[in-house]
Amino acid sequence: MTTSPPPFLVVGGSMAGMLAARVLADHGPVTLVERDPLPEQADARRGLPQAPHLHALLARGLGLLEHWFPGLRGELIRDGAVLVDGGKHVGWLGPYGWNPPLRRGALESVWATRDFLDAHVRARLRRDARIRWVDDLRVEGLVLDPSRRAVRGVRARDGSILDARLVVDATGRGSKLPDWLRDAGLAAPHEIEVDARTVYSSAMVRLARPLPNGWKVIFVLGAPPKVLRGAAMSEVEGGRAMVTALAVGGEPCPEDAKAMASYTSQLRSSVIGDALQGAEWLGPVRTTRSTTNRRRYYERASLPAGLVVMGDALCAFNPIYGQGMTVAAMEAEALADLLGRMPPDDPRLAPRANRGFGKVAEFPWVAATGSDLRVPGTRGEPPPGLALAQGYMDRLFAAALTDEEVNRRTTRVLNLAAHPLSLYAPRMLWAALRQGTTEMVLGPVNVPVVS
Numbered sequence: 001m002t003t004s005p006p007p008f009l010v011v012g013g014s015m016a017g018m019l020a021a022r023v024l025a026d027h028g029p030v031t032l033v034e035r036d037p038l039p040e041q042a043d044a045r046r047g048l049p050q051a052p053h054l055h056a057l058l059a060r061g062l063g064l065l066e067h068w069f070p071g072l073r074g075e076l077i078r079d080g081a082v083l084v085d086g087g088k089h090v091g092w093l094g095p096y097g098w099n100p101p102l103r104r105g106a107l108e109s110v111w112a113t114r115d116f117l118d119a120h121v122r123a124r125l126r127r128d129a130r131i132r133w134v135d136d137l138r139v140e141g142l143v144l145d146p147s148r149r150a151v152r153g154v155r156a157r158d159g160s161i162l163d164a165r166l167v168v169d170a171t172g173r174g175s176k177l178p179d180w181l182r183d184a185g186l187a188a189p190h191e192i193e194v195d196a197r198t199v200y201s202s203a204m205v206r207l208a209r210p211l212p213n214g215w216k217v218i219f220v221l222g223a224p225p226k227v228l229r230g231a232a233m234s235e236v237e238g239g240r241a242m243v244t245a246l247a248v249g250g251e252p253c254p255e256d257a258k259a260m261a262s263y264t265s266q267l268r269s270s271v272i273g274d275a276l277q278g279a280e281w282l283g284p285v286r287t288t289r290s291t292t293n294r295r296r297y298y299e300r301a302s303l304p305a306g307l308v309v310m311g312d313a314l315c316a317f318n319p320i321y322g323q324g325m326t327v328a329a330m331e332a333e334a335l336a337d338l339l340g341r342m343p344p345d346d347p348r349l350a351p352r353a354n355r356g357f358g359k360v361a362e363f364p365w366v367a368a369t370g371s372d373l374r375v376p377g378t379r380g381e382p383p384p385g386l387a388l389a390q391g392y393m394d395r396l397f398a399a400a401l402t403d404e405e406v407n408r409r410t411t412r413v414l415n416l417a418a419h420p421l422s423l424y425a426p427r428m429l430w431a432a433l434r435q436g437t438t439e440m441v442l443g444p445v446n447v448p449v450v451s
């Protein structure tokens with residue numbers, strides 16, 4: 001009699017966990033364990049405290065979701081999400097001024113609340129018979145083989161043991177895996193934090209009038225080290241808009257509607273404050289400080305076989321750069337690629353996967369921490385060559401205001417849709433050289449009239 005192998009086991013049912021489950025399901029049955037009871041609809045839940053804040057799904061992330069769930073983009077839009085053409089629907093005030101519209105090659109994005117997006121992905125996965133959902137169950141430790149060299153499963157709060165052929169930790173920023181490893185007598189990974197003391201305050205509103213210039217999304221960025229306050233606003237499902245105040249370097253962030261209106265009117269551009277005039281406030285202002293960049297180098301740790309770590313549990317970013325979900329999707333893509341090349345029970349799979357995820361996280365990590373290290377008081381070790389890279393990027397950002405090709409290529413890289421080395425192509429080097437040094441525009445900056 002042959003016994004079938006235990007399932008792949010994914011711990012954490014948010015974006016990283018769901019995408020890992022989707023990819024693994026092509027190679028065998030999956031059990032997905034989530035500590036929260038999961039809602040059927042787009043309702044709030046405890047394990048997704050970031051959901052009341054603005055969530056950008058970068059173009060690369062949207063493309064990958066559509067690849068694994070064909071038709072998802074259309075479904076999101078049909079149910080009310082907002083389709084945004086990056087060329088004409090985004091007002092972007094960067095440190096050097098408003099980015100002009102892109103006439104061609106613009107990227108598309110879909111804007112909705114995080115609970116709405118997760119509910120749609122979850123609904124797709126619930127229909128996938130290869131995936132068994134176990135919700136309302138907290139995992140509390142690893143189960144190893146007697147030699148402690150391989151993972152055999154996990155231990156849950158109710159005392160049950162869930163057997164697994166491969167365990168994926170996708171439990172997010174708060175992952176306890178380092179503790180679980182220590183509890184098992186193993187070493188925790190090396191960990192680095194870079195903390196720009198970013199605060200997010202967000203609220204849902206119904207605007208009294210459309211945003212200017214046909215925009216559906218607006219970013220009024222700060223200009224560190226001098227301007228540490230910014231904000232963003234986007235239309236989301238249900239004819240509503242979400243406004244998020246973003247303060248770095250320990251600056252205070254508004255905590256109620258009145259303070260939010262006043263804060264957004266005093267930024268480098270008052271466009272978001274102006275848009276809030278006459279708006280109906282649909283809920284309270286929510287604040288979070290859970291924004292530290294934190295990277296755990298599992299790819300360098302000697303982990304037991306059969307253990308992989310994805311998403312925020314591996315590398316959490318300052319959310320200002322909108323990278324987390326897309327990086328999780330790119331890690332799932334790397335896992336899919338590996339599973340296409342080696343059998344799932346190959347003991348080399350997990351270490352290779354962890355190394356691959358480390359590579360995926362590298363550029364977003366450098367981009368986020370490099371930018372955060374401009375903020376006065378940011379704690380963290382600067383990577384070598386940081387000042388040079390910052391100076392180069394400054395020239396490109398300034399050149400992007402008058403050079404459409406530079407605008408297009410920098411936008412693609414920031415959307416993780418193009419390789420970062422494309423920023424160093426001769427065309428870009430030349431543009432940066434020609435640009436010379438430029439002063440940041442601290443404000444106030446008028447809203448451009450876009451025809």
Ligand SMILES: Cc1cc2nc3c(=O)[nH]c(=O)nc-3n(C[C@H](O)[C@H](O)[C@H](O)COP(=O)(O)OP(=O)(O)OC[C@H]3O[C@@H](n4cnc5c(N)ncnc54)[C@H](O)[C@@H]3O)c2cc1C
Pocket residue numbers: 011012013014015016017033034035036046047048050053054055056057058137138139140170171172173174200288290291310311312313319320321322323324325326328
């Ligand atoms: C304020 C804020 C704004 C953000 N904005 C953006 C944005 O604009 N764009 C973007 O791409 N990303 C953004 N992010 C990041 C994004 O939310 C995450 O990168 C994304 O959710 C992927 O994370 P994850 O799945 O790894 O972890 P999480 O989303 O944190 O999910 C972890 C899951 O694991 C479950 N869990 C935890 N412990 C256990 C356990 N012991 N047993 C069982 N289950 C467990 C939790 O309940 C939860 O469901 C933002 C984050 C924050 C904080």
